[in-house]
Amino acid sequence: MTRILVLGVETPLTDPEAEIICRMPKGMPQDVSSPAHWAVADLAVLAAGQGSADEGFDAVCVGDACDFGANALRSVLPIPVIGAGRAAMFYALTLGNTFAVQTDATRVHRIKKQIAEFGLAAHCTGVSTQVAKADVLIAADGAGAEIKPAPLSVSLALGLLGLGLSHSARTYPAPETPKSEMIQALGRALI
Amino acid sequence: MARVLVIVPFPMDAENLDKRRAQLRSVQLGHGVDFDFRPVRFAPKGYVSQQDSVLADLGILEAGLAAQDEGYDAVCIDTMSDSGMTHLRAALDIPVIGPGRHAMLTALMLGERFSILTMWDKWRHLYSKTLAELGLANRCASVRPAGLRPDNQSLLAGKEDEVFPALLGAGQKCIEQDGADVIILGSTTMHEAHGYLAKHLPVPVINPGPLSYRLAITALRLGHAHARSAYPAPDAAPLGQMRALADAVEGQE
Numbered sequence: 130m131t132r133i134l135v136l137g138v139e140t141p142l143t144d145p146e147a148e149i150i151c152r153m154p155k156g157m158p159q160d161v162s163s164p165a166h167w168a169v170a171d172l173a174v175l176a177a178g179q180g181s182a183d184e185g186f187d188a189v190c191v192g193d194a195c196d197f198g199a200n201a202l203r204s205v206l207p208i209p210v211i212g213a214g215r216a217a218m219f220y221a222l223t224l225g226n227t228f229a230v231q232t233d234a235t236r237v238h239r240i241k242k243q244i245a246e247f248g249l250a251a252h253c254t255g256v257s258t259q260v261a262k263a264d265v266l267i268a269a270d271g272a273g274a275e276i277k278p279a280p281l282s283v284s285l286a287l288g289l290l291g292l293g294l295s296h297s298a299r300t301y302p303a304p305e306t307p308k309s310e311m312i313q314a315l316g317r318a319l320i
Numbered sequence: 321m322a323r324v325l326v327i328v329p330f331p332m333d334a335e336n337l338d339k340r341r342a343q344l345r346s347v348q349l350g351h352g353v354d355f356d357f358r359p360v361r362f363a364p365k366g367y368v369s370q371q372d373s374v375l376a377d378l379g380i381l382e383a384g385l386a387a388q389d390e391g392y393d394a395v396c397i398d399t400m401s402d403s404g405m406t407h408l409r410a411a412l413d414i415p416v417i418g419p420g421r422h423a424m425l426t427a428l429m430l431g432e433r434f435s436i437l438t439m440w441d442k443w444r445h446l447y448s449k450t451l452a453e454l455g456l457a458n459r460c461a462s463v464r465p466a467g468l469r470p471d472n473q474s475l476l477a478g479k480e481d482e483v484f485p486a487l488l489g490a491g492q493k494c495i496e497q498d499g500a501d502v503i504i505l506g507s508t509t510m511h512e513a514h515g516y517l518a519k520h521l522p523v524p525v526i527n528p529g530p531l532s533y534r535l536a537i538t539a540l541r542l543g544h545a546h547a548r549s550a551y552p553a554p555d556a557a558p559l560g561q562m563r564a565l566a567d568a569v570e571g572q573e
Binding site (some may be wrong): 223301 | 346347348350351352405421425426428429430432453454455456458459500501502518522523524526527530534535537538541542544545546549550551571
């Protein structure tokens, strides 16, 4: 049975093809409204997931649409890592030409930054706590709209595994000097 | 049991249809979904001009227009051109998956820039159209042809010694010269080379046909379909008209 680790999601997820373990990273900040919180969030997710391949997982999903730590995990793990936010935005464009993101107020700034990084500003009609007009609505908190990023990330992870695909090592090169022990110690120090 | 219709974009006999169906062996699909492969009744000879695009759109539309009424739960189109996808999405409520659009967006889930590795340069316009529609041309590192003439019936069989090294050489240039993080095979007819290329190239290589099957499963499991606002429905699906067109030309070379 395929085993998938989902980080940053409290609600249990199920899929007929896989055993899914949901884990909240220790020390994950509740408030991510400011970039000042983001480095800690990156660290918390990285520390929680960096050992996932050794734990026997086949893939990792960062279930929070903010994708904290997802790029860093991609650089250190030999298994597919899916950032639910990135995946949901590109996936949304398979269904329509524009998308909007509905989220809580603390995530708005972060998600706008992601959209700019992904080069998708022209496709996004809005990021807000309100439902915006668009072809496709992404519900970053997973409630009540067309695309729920965390379950989508699990399905896409299974798809990648079924196709023998993973993220590109050219985009996410491995560090010359892995610092897993330092990251583990930093993660333990988070409160 | 869910049923997915895979529309093959050329008329063909059972033996050649099996070569298309062989794409199912390249992906773990899980249980509970059946894939039926259906060739179109008419098509252009190749996909090298805008004339061909019109004929391809019509042939694929005709082949899939009744899919929902026939009990299918999703449609996959077995061509990177995505011919007929927009038209079928307008007419159907079930998911319609075009490998071109989906492969490009999936590539950007895996890396920052992708190349399209293709058989020959005459298919370039197919990719340019989708890249322009998506507004993602700046994320395409290159469209790199291998200088090979495709055969949409027998595919690559018997030509492996010539074709595989040529594709590998062009794929290496996609990475080393063009800066691709991910490579997309430029045609579903290239699927027989996927295993070889994936083994020898140091970046993810997307096999667009099998990818479309997995994304059909994702859409079905999560209850997703294309947005009606992006694909407005016609007042009435032109099934009778399409059938009449096919009846008029079926069997013509």
